[in-house]
Amino acid sequence: NNNEDTRRNRKKKKIKIKKKKKEEEEKKKKKKKKKKKKKKKKKKKKKKKKNEKKKNEKKKKKKKKKKKYHYKHKKTRT
Secondary structure (H helix, E strand, O other), X not given: OHHHHHHHHHHHHHHHHHHHHHHHHHHHHHXXXXXXXXXXXXXXXXXXXXXXXXXXXXXXXHHXXXXXXXXXXXXXXX
């Protein structure tokens, strides 16, 4: 009887250890997923900023070009 009890206890312990390991792995996976999401958000923000910068630069260039080719007619005195 004593032998059976110890065997049972050992099994219980093993099961407990397995459960703990599984839980830890799940926690780690969740953490990783969260990190990935955060990174993606950051990337999006950066991309937005870049796009805005590009747009602004284009606008500036256009303005410059307009100025360059805009001639005023000289008024002649009569």
